[in-house]
Amino acid sequence: MKSLFIGSASGFSGKSLTAICLGKILQEKGLKVGFFKPFGTAPCMECDAVADEDAVNIKRILNLDDPVADISPLVLTHDLMMKVYKGELTGQKQAIASAYERICKGKDIVLIGGGRTISEGRALGVPSTELIKEYDWPCLVVDRFYNKVSIDILLAYKNILKDRMKGLILNRLEDHNRNYVEKLIVPFLAKQDIEVVGLIPNDTTLSAVSVSALCTALGGEQLSAQHAGDMLVHNFVVGAMNVEQAHRRFRKRQNKAVITGGDRVDLQVAALETSTNLLILTGGISPHPMITAKAEELGVPVIVVSEDTMSVVGKIEELVGRPRMREQEKVDRALQLFRDNVDLSKLGF
Structure with a gap:
């Protein structure tokens, strides 16, 4: 042997x-x-x-x-x-x-x-x-x-x-x-x-991270596209700008997760209009039913987490560094x- x-x-x-x-x-x-x-x-x-x-x-x-x-x-x-x-x-x-x-x-x-x-x-x-x-x-x-x-x-x-x-x-x-x-x-x-x-x-x-791994690591709740747990996310974009800037940034990144506040419906809509694999909504704020319905239609998971955006970004950086x-x-x-x-x-x- x-x-x-x-x-x-x-x-x-x-x-x-x-x-x-x-x-x-x-x-x-x-x-x-x-x-x-x-x-x-x-x-x-x-x-x-x-x-x-x-x-x-x-x-x-x-x-x-x-x-x-x-x-x-x-x-x-x-x-x-x-x-x-x-x-x-x-x-x-x-x-x-x-x-x-x-x-x-x-x-x-x-x-x-x-x-x-x-x-x-x-x-x-x-x-x-x-x-x-x-x-x-x-x-x-x-x-x-x-x-x-x-x-x-x-x-x-x-x-x-x-x-x-x-x-x-x-x-x-x-x-x-x-x-x-x-x-x-x-x-x-x-x-x-x-x-x-x-x-x-x-x-x-x-180095990509699956939707289910992100949901577990962030202690979040997945609200849509429950079948997409194994989907891999390659890029992460923080949405904290105006809608026009967001559209430009979102179009440049494919297979991405967009991290934004649960109250930023405008950015959530902008994200779903581009190649987005995942929406991570921070602050413990549930999305508008319109967002959930649109995400379900597109097969895009929406995860709601209680922490603020910067804390979530820190956890994701740690996770990406440990593939x-x-x-x-x-x-x-x-x-x-x-x-x-x-x-x-x-x-x-």
């Missing part, structure tokens, strides 16, 4: 995307794939039990049979961390070992999802670096390229992982950086014995980008 640890040097760098795409591609080759995430960092409720959100999502997308509790045996809830800080947590290393043994049964390959850094788990007495050495996991590092600091961190990872670091994927690469990275950074890293196996461009579909791979449209797009930009032969696949 083969294994591959997928790690990073920062959060939301593309580890889940990589695990999903690799898993799908290997399944297409007829291989029995498993997924294991020792430390669950995004607690959620699944079937009345605490689980890791990534584990739940990847189990669903890859159609895995293993229980979520085995896929991610240690979910870092507040209660668990309180036990850690008080010195009351025991058996964590055995819990990981037992779950990993069960995950490995009958598999051709197991993909291991790392945390934000390879130091994760140290507070629990089971750092990822120790697990990598104990189980001799080869490592694929996935990270975003920002600047020279990124290079220093990657070189530090190479120093820690040594020959276990089998490759690097630079994800969410901006167009203005691509030539610089290809001509200078990739050859430089190669001289340091770090092989770049993929350069995945930044993509608006992958999640839930919707099928995102999975399909990620697979296309992965196939086009990652050389799996360099990883032995």
Whole structure:
């Protein structure tokens, strides 16, 4: 059986995307794939039990049979961390070992999802670096390229992982950086014995947010187009200007959400006259029945939230900065980008 640890040097760098795409591609080759995430960092409720959100999502997308509790045996809830800080947590290393043994049964390959850094788990007495050495996991590092600091961190990872670091994927690469990275950074890293196996461009579909995710994150109520929960929103426009200015701005953006006060009927009408995917009405003010009826006719969801516009914008910015791979449209797009930009032969696949 083969294994591959997928790690990073920062959060939301593309580890889940990589695990999903690799898993799908290997399944297409007829291989029995498993997924294991020792430390669950995004607690959620699944079937009345605490689980890791990534584990739940990847189990669903890859159609895995293993229980979520085995896929991610240690979910870092507040209660668990309180036990850690008080010195009351025991058996964590055995819990990981037992779950990993069960995950490995009958598999051709197991993909291991790392945390934000390879130091994760140290507070629990089971750092990822120790697990990598104990189980001799080869490592694929996935990270975003920002600047020279990124290079220093990657070189530090190479120093820690040594020959276990089998490759690097630079994800969410901006167009203005691509030539610089290809001509200078990739050859430089190669001289340091770090092989770049993929350069995945930044993509608006992958950074888009679904209507249902927005509604949940904002604590809002969806009043129309209930069927459109999986619709992806690519752009956001704040409507706080006069109608003439609004028309000009709204026409420039496609597949957008318009955020405006619940009392601004004029801007709501203007938004529905252009390519708008979602209306987010702030201040807890319900829309005029005319707006709800028009939105329903056009299939545009209307979400009413209690907070003010600027607070809503702040929450959306945070959400967009933490893209999640839930919707099928995102999975399909990620697979296309992965196939086009990652050389799996360099990883032995």
